[in-house]
Amino acid sequence: MTSTKIINRVLDRDHRMCVIRGPFCTVHATCADHRAGRGAGGSPILDDPANLIAACQLCNVWKEDATGPDREKLIHRGVRLVKRATNEATLELARIIPLRFPDGTSWRLNSDGTKHQLVAAEAQEILALYGIHGAVA
Numbered sequence: 001m002t003s004t005k006i007i008n009r010v011l012d013r014d015h016r017m018c019v020i021r022g023p024f025c026t027v028h029a030t031c032a033d034h035r036a037g038r039g040a041g042g043s044p045i046l047d048d049p050a051n052l053i054a055a056c057q058l059c060n061v062w063k064e065d066a067t068g069p070d071r072e073k074l075i076h077r078g079v080r081l082v083k084r085a086t087n088e089a090t091l092e093l094a095r096i097i098p099l100r101f102p103d104g105t106s107w108r109l110n111s112d113g114t115k116h117q118l119v120a121a122e123a124q125e126i127l128a129l130y131g132i133h134g135a136v137a
Contacts, residue, residue: 020059032052
């Protein structure tokens with residue numbers, strides 16, 4: 001279970017606005033969602049602000065069930081990360097892969113709860129380097 005302190009840090013970083021913006025989004029974020037899910041009983045190492053985004057409850061549920069083009073868009077935006085062989089490798093990926101916010105800006109999320117803005121070309125280069133391709137609508 002992610003600590004209240006970390007959840008509040010993530011919600012504040014993302015201005016308490018849902019980053020996912022699924023089809024039933026309420027916009028107001030009330031929880032911190034894992035970009036790469038912990039799974040049932042998974043490692044708390046993934047409860048790191050670099051792996052967490054602000055989400056409304058409806059989008060939190062929708063993201064986990066998204067398939068096809070919706071899932072691909074979430075991956076391309078950095079909202080959803082494909083887990084690596086170890087939790088440590090997954091967390092390192094979360095620290096590298098940029099997150100594209102609904103306003104189109106791209107950010108690198110840091111473990112201390114801050115974020116660093118990237119120019120679009122830099123974000124695209126990182127995505128390409130990690131084999132994440134595709135247009136975002």
